[in-house]
Amino acid sequence: xxxxxxxxxxxxxxxxxxxxxxxxxxxxxxxxxxxxxxxxxxxxxxxxxxxxxxxxxxxxxxxxxxxxxxxxxxxxxxxxxxxxxxxxxxxxxxxxxxxxxxxxxxxxxxxxxxxxxxxxxxxxxxxxxxxxxxxxxxxxxxxxxxxxxxxxxxxxxxxxxxxxxxxxxxxxxxxxxxxxxxxxxxxxxxxxxxxxxxxxxxxxxxxxxxxxxxxxxxxxxxxxxxxxxxxxxxxxxxxxxxxxxxxxxxxxxxxxxxxxxxxxxxxxxxxxxxxxxxxxxxxxxxxxxxxxxxxxxxxxxxxxx
Amino acid sequence: xxxxxxxxxxxxxxxxxxxxxxxxxxxxxxxxxxxxxxxxxxxxxxxxx
Numbered sequence: 001x002x003x004x005x006x007x008x009x010x011x012x013x014x015x016x017x018x019x020x021x022x023x024x025x026x027x028x029x030x031x032x033x034x035x036x037x038x039x040x041x042x043x044x045x046x047x048x049x050x051x052x053x054x055x056x057x058x059x060x061x062x063x064x065x066x067x068x069x070x071x072x073x074x075x076x077x078x079x080x081x082x083x084x085x086x087x088x089x090x091x092x093x094x095x096x097x098x099x100x101x102x103x104x105x106x107x108x109x110x111x112x113x114x115x116x117x118x119x120x121x122x123x124x125x126x127x128x129x130x131x132x133x134x135x136x137x138x139x140x141x142x143x144x145x146x147x148x149x150x151x152x153x154x155x156x157x158x159x160x161x162x163x164x165x166x167x168x169x170x171x172x173x174x175x176x177x178x179x180x181x182x183x184x185x186x187x188x189x190x191x192x193x194x195x196x197x198x199x200x201x202x203x204x205x206x207x208x209x210x211x212x213x214x215x216x217x218x219x220x221x222x223x224x225x226x227x228x229x230x231x232x233x234x235x236x237x238x239x240x241x242x243x244x245x246x247x248x249x250x251x252x253x254x255x256x257x258x259x260x261x262x263x264x265x266x267x268x269x270x271x272x273x274x275x276x277x278x279x280x281x282x283x284x285x286x287x288x289x290x291x292x293x294x295x296x297x298x299x300x301x302x303x304x305x
Numbered sequence: 306x307x308x309x310x311x312x313x314x315x316x317x318x319x320x321x322x323x324x325x326x327x328x329x330x331x332x333x334x335x336x337x338x339x340x341x342x343x344x345x346x347x348x349x350x351x352x353x354x
Contacts, residue, residue, distance in 0.1 A: 073311070073312065074311075074312035075309055075310060075311050075312060076309070076310040076312075076317055077308055077309055077310075078307070078308055078309075078310065079308070080308055136320075136324045137320075138309065138311070138320045138323060138324070140309075140311055140312075141311075142311055142313070142323050289308040289309075290308060291308055291309040291320070292309075293309065
């Protein structure tokens with residue numbers, strides 16, 4: 001029998017691609033750092049809530065005071081499609097007369113490359129939220145994610161950016177900032193910025209590891225391409241997708257994460273098609289949006305220089 | 306190629322347009338009409354307690 005893909009082989013490849021792809025995202029740094037989810041809304045509106053005020057004592061049988069919810073900036077996230085395809089020419093198919101060999105060739109050589117490239121694309125793109133966070137990646141107030149922000153509802157301000165190098169001084173600065181953080185109404189909104197982020201193997205990561213080790217033994221774990229160190233208080237996440245050697249970031253893992261990645265369609269292997277020249281095309285695509293769609297009150301970042 | 310549009314007094318303006326304007330690149334502001342995109346407002350969880 002001339003080499004061809006029977007339908008059930010297509011199904012197997014498709015199924016393994018989709019499963020692997022989902023698992024790869026779950027094991028990636030973006031799953032640790034960002035608010036990753038699935039959405040049915042191609043476009044979605046977000047409103048930052050900046051605080052509430054009005055709780056007070058009340059006398060017997062008196063009406064309770066209204067709590068005013070301070071609504072902040074609004075933004076809209078729109079999804080974009082991404083993808084790529086692999087091609088098998090007629091000649092390649094004729095060279096592989098045994099369908100099992102052909103199946104193996106496709107699976108072992110081409111599909112994994114496609115999967116890997118797609119997952120790499122997703123991480124690289126979404127990580128621009130941090131890599132461009134001091135410049136072009138914006139928060140819904142139009143200011144860089146790490147910059148001097150102003151609450152829309154009251155005009156109060158906070159600055160979640162720094163230039164302090166990673167190390168002991170950075171942790172002191174971070175803890176002071178976190179403990180003194182206030183919401184739009186100047187009410188105490190304590191943060192625990194206990195997850196630190198730096199480039200894998202960078203100067204910043206090494207400096208943090210030295211400080212975090214201190215008297216404690218660091219618990220280390222590796223998930224996918226991400227190294228995670230924990231000293232009981234802080235967790236240091238090292239990802240290769242950060243571009244700067246000195247920059248570091250921190251966020252409060254217990255609070256809502258305003259850096260959002262929403263998949264409208266997770267990476268999926270599409271139906272195989274035959275072109276006029278008999279080349280077999282197997283596309284893989286997905287659709288997502290990402291951004292700081294809400295005010296990044298729970299994030300802090302430093303260029304480190 | 307913007308995925309993010311910010312509500313301004315001109316309507317929804319793309320993050321790319323804001324960056325371009327800031328960097329001095331003369332571009333026509335990309336203003337998104339408020340259509341169904343804005344109809345669904347997630348009313349996200351309160352960040353400040």
